[in-house]
Amino acid sequence: MENLKLSVSSTPHIREKNSIQDVMLDVIIALMPVAFAAVLLFGQRAFAVMLVSVISCVGFEWLYTALTHQKRTIGDFSAVVTGLLFAFCLPANVPYYIVVIGAFVAIIVAKQFFGGIGQNFMNPALVGRVFVLASFPVALTNFPWDKINLFPKTAEVLTGATPLSKEWVDAAPSLKTQFLGVFEGGAPLPGCIGETCALAILIGLAYLLIRKVISIRIPLSFVGSVFVMTLLFGNNAVVSVQNPLAAVLSGGILLGAVFMATDYVTTPTTVWGQVIFGIGCGVITCIIRFWGGYPEGVSFAILLMNILTPLIEKWTAPKPFGYVKERGGK
Amino acid sequence: MLKHLSFKGGVHPNDNKKQTSGKKIEILEVPKILTYPVQQHLGAPCTPCVQVGDYVKMGQKIADSDAFVSAPIHASVSGTVIDIKPCPVWNGTMVESIIIENDFTDTLDDSIKPIDYMSIDPDEIPGIVRDAGVVGMGGATFPTHIKLNPPDKSKIDTIIINAAECEPYITSDHRVMLETPEEVIEGLQIILKRFGITNGHIAIEDNKPDAIALMKEKCAGTGISVDTLKKKYPQGSEKHLIYAVTKRKVAGGKLPADVGVIVVNVDTCTAIARKFKYGTPLMRRIVTVVGTPFEKEVNYNVRIGTGIDYIIEKNGGFREEPGKVIIGGPMMGVAQFRLNIPVIKGTSALLAFTPEEAKIPPEENCIRCGKCVKNCPMNLMPLHLQQYANADNMEACEKYNVTSCIECGCCSYGCPSKRQLVQSIRIAKRKVMGIQRERAQKGRQG
Known part of the structure; x- marks a missing residue:
């Protein structure tokens, strides 16, 4: 018994069986319904955009870690999540080079420059999206009105703006169309790849909630505050918005609230911090939508709140168990 | 069915008790x-x-x-x-x-002579317990006679027997309850007698249904309440046990006696009982x-x-x-x-x-998933405390209540990035406590 090799370490001696990889795989599974819906609605081109985005993101991360002699981190699958999310906020007819440029900004600039996974202070996919939106505004706001196949018989595809812009006000789509992302005739509701089918996003949300990957706090407070803001100020907006339910289902609110605003790294970890974060996202989104220059404000709202995250977390740090207010004072 | 008593936070490791819980001592x-x-x-x-x-x-x-x-x-x-x-x-x-x-x-x-606890002055009980060398048998080994001699003994209105045994694998308390339930109850009655009260609780986690049933049967007619706790680690932590049973919160730096409660481990009770029953x-x-x-x-x-x-x-x-x-x-x-x-x-x-099983998994970057914050039974933010601890920023550690940490390890246990959270925090806690002691000393001198 003298020659035993016993390892000694500080407690605890057991760990839960989980890993970053497991968390990311859960998110990827939750993103699958949205991806399937996208291919059904927008055709093969949507799949190609997702593929290019994922491959670019993973490729850039591998390349960066290899060139800088850091630990290769692509095995944690976080770049796959970023790739999918970035693709979800692009139109299906976006040129491929824009996808690659956006992926570069997302992975290299927003994530790796700050230290890789866990160290970025803004959501990489949204930084990528905002970068390409500012750089290629026309390509990013020109949405297909029909399915696009990879090898089409006719080259021309009908395109136009989303229902959020002024042209659409009089011909607003029905709630059912907004919920499923498709018109009666089978044409897709114009929009980014991942944002038009509310049903698919809600299935993903249900999966994330059941697996306890996220809590309902951020999605609910985000969507709830958009609902309330629309009720209160929808009539005063530059382009008046009447139905709060339609407002919630339009644009990227659900996609943002479920998948982007719940990103672990860039959102608060405290209970009340998450509620404040969600409300902040909803309010800023509505301010941009109602009175701003852009028809859509979700990406900017989430990025602005990302920047506030450390402060929010400081303000909402919980009091230790058994805490009693100090006597005296007021 | 009534909801089983519990607290906020904590983790649910596999309790691994079945290997030994069914076997006689x-x-x-x-x-x-x-x-x-x-x-x-x-x-x-x-x-x-x-x-x-x-x-x-x-x-x-x-x-x-x-x-x-x-x-x-x-x-x-x-x-x-x-x-x-x-x-x-x-x-x-x-x-x-x-x-x-x-x-x-x-x-x-x-x-070695038996002592009839009913016929002696209750104030003699702590001294007899001290003579028997009884300490907390749960592992903390705090001398029991000191618990039985709080500054203001009239404040004590509740005695809780800690039979949570929330640590995985361990079944010694479980077996003691099954094999010598009378000694557990007698020990509790001696402590109740010391304070002249009747409010005794035996708190058991719900993964020991046989012990709960047996204790309930044996306690019938004694006025002692057998409480069922939810199986959750660290349910046996003194502060969390008191909260689960009485809903009273023990503030940082305070003792259970300050909220009128004394908590004693199961086997400590049997040790007290044996001292009176057999004199050993x-x-x-x-x-x-x-x-x-x-x-x-x-x-x-x-x-x-x-x-x-x-x-x-x-x-x-x-x-x-x-x-x-x-x-x-x-x-x-x-x-x-x-x-x-x-x-x-x-x-x-x-x-x-x-x-x-002994392998220590490699540490990855924190992804700020917030699991440690959710798991912490003391409502701390282990992810930040670890960063401050590693940066040797003791001021921030103190501000974020590092001294409240009970070192239960729930943060490290649940971390998907396998970070050494409690391991770093533990060191910072010692350092901050040292700083606080020094400060108090200076304050006294100046």
């Missing part, structure tokens, strides 16, 4: 040589009151101290003191120890021997002073080479690098892991 053969470190409790070490060459009887006091926080130590066999020298103990240090050679006659000391001091302890490398997984009734290596040898040795041997449970137990150490009053379990 076996009495381990007493060894030839027994070792008694003079420090078997939290507080000041004792001084030996025997000399090399002395003949000692079973139950005779062999070491004691004048210090306030301390408890005497008794011989658990009769025989000759063959040496007094520093010996290795469970926490890796060397402690002055009395070594006795067993004469295998178990000649009882003359002082604390001489034995139940040790759970468990883990895949062991030939046999069982609970042993062991004389205090028995070597760990002797127990393993008598248990048939190792089936497979262990990678880690732990004294206590997997969440808060202490990993050992040598096995020639004795069982002391707080040695609740001997747990072994295979090299595969």
Whole structure:
């Protein structure tokens, strides 16, 4: 018994069986319904955009870690999540080079420059999206009105703006169309790849909630505050918005609230911090939508709140168990 | 069905109790040589009151101290003191120890006489408990007589027997409840008598339904309440147990007595009961021997002073080479690098892991998933505390209440990035406590 090799370490001696990889795989599974819906609605081109985005993101991360002699981190699958999310906020007819440029900004600039996974202070996919939106505004706001196949018989595809812009006000789509992302005739509701089918996003949300990957706090407070803001100020907006339910289902609110605003790294970890974060996202989104220059404000709202995250977390740090207010004072 | 009592936070590790919970406690053969470190409790070490060459009887006091926080130590066999020298103990240090050679006659000391607790002055009870060398048997080994002598004893209105046994693998308290329920109840009644109250609770986690049923049956008509707790780690933490049972919160730096509660471990109760019933001091302890490398997984009734290596040898040795041997449970137990150490009053379990089970996973970047914040039963933010600890920013550690940490390890346990959270925080906590002590001292001088 003298020659035993016993390892000694500080407690605890057991760990839960989980890993970053497991968390990311859960998110990827939750993103699958949205991806399937996208291919059904927008055709093969949507799949190609997702593929290019994922491959670019993973490729850039591998390349960066290899060139800088850091630990290769692509095995944690976080770049796959970023790739999918970035693709979800692009139109299906976006040129491929824009996808690659956006992926570069997302992975290299927003994530790796700050230290890789866990160290970025803004959501990489949204930084990528905002970068390409500012750089290629026309390509990013020109949405297909029909399915696009990879090898089409006719080259021309009908395109136009989303229902959020002024042209659409009089011909607003029905709630059912907004919920499923498709018109009666089978044409897709114009929009980014991942944002038009509310049903698919809600299935993903249900999966994330059941697996306890996220809590309902951020999605609910985000969507709830958009609902309330629309009720209160929808009539005063530059382009008046009447139905709060339609407002919630339009644009990227659900996609943002479920998948982007719940990103672990860039959102608060405290209970009340998450509620404040969600409300902040909803309010800023509505301010941009109602009175701003852009028809859509979700990406900017989430990025602005990302920047506030450390402060929010400081303000909402919980009091230790058994805490009693100090006597005296007021 | 009523909701089982609990608290916020905590984790749900596999409790791994079925290996030993169904097996009767076996009495381990007493060894030839027994070792008694003079420090078997939290507080000041004792001084030996025997000399090399002395003949000692079973139950005779062999070491004691004048210090306030301390408890005497008794011989658990009769025989000759063959040496007094520093010996290795469970926490890796060397402690002055009395070594006795067993004469295998178990000649009882003359002082051992039953005491009828109903006929004595309740104020004598703490002194008798001290004479028996009773300390917290859950592992903290805080001298019990001090708990029974709070500054204001009229404030105490509730006694809780801590039978949560939330640490995975350990079943010694569970078996004690199943095999000697009367002693547990008698111990509780003695403590209730000391305070002249009737509000006694026995709080048991719901993964021990047989113990709950038996205690309920035995407590019928006594007025003692048997409470069912939710199975959750760290349910046995004193503050969280008090909250689960009474909904009272013990503030940081305060004691359970400040909210009118005294918490005592199950086996501590039986030790008190035995002192009154038979007159015997604390001489034995139940040790759970468990883990895949062991030939046999069982609970042993062991004389205090028995070597760990002797127990393993008598248990048939190792089936497979262990990678880690732990004294206590997997969440808060202490990993050992040598096995020639004795069982002391707080040695609740001997747990072994295979090299595969003992592997420490590599640390990844924090992804701020917030699981540690959710798991922390003290409402701390381990992810930030670790960063401040690693940056040696003790000011921030203090501001974010590092001293409230109970080192339960829930943060590290649940972390998907396998970060050494509590490990770093523990060090920062010691440093901050040192800084606070210095500051208090300066304040007194200035």
